[in-house]
Amino acid sequence: MWVTKDRNIRHNLxxxxxxxxxxxxxxxxxxxxxxxxxxxxxxxxxxxxxADGEFRDGILYHAGMILYKEA
Numbered sequence: 678m679w680v681t682k683d684r685n686i687r688h689n690l691x692x693x694x695x696x697x698x699x700x701x702x703x704x705x706x707x708x709x710x711x712x713x714x715x716x717x718x719x720x721x722x723x724x725x726x727x728a729d730g731e732f733r734d735g736i737l738y739h740a741g742m743i744l745y746k747e748a
């Protein structure tokens with residue numbers, strides 16, 4: 678699980694290359710597929726919207742957000 682510092686945004690990157698994103702009290706706000714290539718991640722939600730991000734030093738930078746790996 679990757680989370681913003683305030684835990685408002687939570688990305689659950691599932692092992693089947695699917696993701697489930699929660700926002701605030703809204704569980705499963707967005708769902709879709711993802712692909713990791715090196716330190717780059719590409720997202721495509723189930724509506725067709727695409728986004729990407731980058732893993733650097735154990736931190737995920739995505740769409741202006743900074744997400745941390747939850748232990």
